[in-house]
Structure formats: structure tokens, C-alpha cells
Amino acid sequence: MREILIIGRGGQGAQTAGNLLAQAYFAEGQFVQTFATYGGARRGTPVTSSIRVDDQPIRLRCDIERADAMLCFDDTLLDQGLLGRADDGTKIVVNSTRSSDAFSALGGYQIVAFDGMEIARRNEMGKVVNSALLGAFVAMLDDPGLETMCEVIEQTAPVKQQQNVAACRQAYQQLRNPA
Numbered sequence: 308m309r310e311i312l313i314i315g316r317g318g319q320g321a322q323t324a325g326n327l328l329a330q331a332y333f334a335e336g337q338f339v340q341t342f343a344t345y346g347g348a349r350r351g352t353p354v355t356s357s358i359r360v361d362d363q364p365i366r367l368r369c370d371i372e373r374a375d376a377m378l379c380f381d382d383t384l385l386d387q388g389l390l391g392r393a394d395d396g397t398k399i400v401v402n403s404t405r406s407s408d409a410f411s412a413l414g415g416y417q418i419v420a421f422d423g424m425e426i427a428r429r430n431e432m433g434k435v436v437n438s439a440l441l442g443a444f445v446a447m448l449d450d451p452g453l454e455t456m457c458e459v460i461e462q463t464a465p466v467k468q469q470q471n472v473a474a475c476r477q478a479y480q481q482l483r484n485p486a
Contacts, residue, residue, distance in 0.1 A: 308361040309450075310371045314389060315380030318350040320437035324378065325356025327441060331451040331459045332360045340365045353384060373397070378444045380436065382410075382420070390416060400444050400482075402436060419447055419482070426478050430470040438464070438471040442478030453479050 311328070315321025322343050329341040340359040345352070357371050374392050379385050382403035393399065395415050403409070403420040410418040421443045423436035432438070438460050445456050457472045464471040 308359055308365065308367070309375045310373070311358040311360070311376045311378070312371055312374040312392060313356040313358070313378045313380070314384050315354055316350070316384070317345070317352050317354050319380045320435060321354050321378075321380045322356050324380075324437040324441055325358055327437070327456075327459050327463060328444070328451075329358050329360075330463070331445075331456045332358075334455050334459060335451050337362060337451075338364050340367075344370075376444070376448055378440055380423075380440065385410065385413065385418075387413075390414065398447055400440065400447055402440055419443070421478065421482060423478065426474050426481070429477070430467075430474040432467060432470050432474060435471075439474040439478040442475035443482045446479040446482035 313321050313325045325341055329339045333339045337360050342357050344355040359365050373394055374397055377393060377397060377399045379401040382401050385401050390413060393416055397416060399416055399418045401418060401420050402423045404422050405420055407418055407420045423439040426439040427436045441456055445451060445453060457475050460471050460475055461468045
């Protein structure tokens, strides 16, 4: 079973990203369990989307204590409290303009910093970074498939479907083939 945490602030799209990722896994025939935690019912408070994925039914019904992977929408949330739910094998993508090396002081974690805002701007999406971050995340995890992720994004995006898909593809390629 793979356990995934998506962390952000209310209004950034972390909950939506968690739902989209869960839909992509489900579309590929996986069993999925997803649930959310809200810090407060207002913008800017920390929120978490938790996802479990397996090839068999999931019976576990508790919080994720040790994540296999994390997607962090805001680098200010990447602290020891959050990293207490990771270990040295946890793959972490963090939305940040800083380099991956800037996070080395946090310990021996597999942290990849990725500027989702830059790709969102390039695709005329303003501050909407979830499609770009999902592209980077599935590139790092190598699961679910990029085509499945793009299909889910295209089917569910309320507006700018092609820009969302383009952002996902560009982020995926950028993480897979860094310049």
C-alpha cells in the first residue's frame, strides 16, 4: 500500500489535487481511500489531503503516520512537524522558488523543490498550481501514468482545461528532464 500526503493552505488547491490524484489512481484500476483534514474553515490555514492506494481493498481506517510520498504546496509548511510523518525513503515534492539544496538542512529526506507558480504563469493560470504540481509529483512517483493524470484533469477542470493539461505535461517533462 502507498500512503500519500498533500499539504497546503486553504485556497491553494491541495484538496482538489488530492481528489484528482485519487481519481487518476482509481481510473488505473487501483483501490483508493482519500480523506481530508482542515486546520480551520478559512483561507490560509493548513489543510491535508491523505490518500491510500493499493491493488487490493483498503481496510485501514486511521491517519497516515508515515507517508511514502508528500506533495507540499507551500514551502513554509515544510517543517519538522510535517517531516515527522516522513522517513528517509519518503519522496517529497515542494512548491518553491528555492533550490532542492536549500532544504538539505532539514535532514536526509528526498526533497525535490519545484516552481509550480512559474509553470502556472507560463500557461496563463495565475496562481493555480495544482495541475503543475501534480505533473511534477507523478513524474517523481512514476505513478499514476501521465496520460491518466492529464485525462482526469481535462475532465474535471471547470475552466482552462487545455492550460491545465499543458501545465501538468510541462511540469512532468521538466522534472523528468531537468535543464
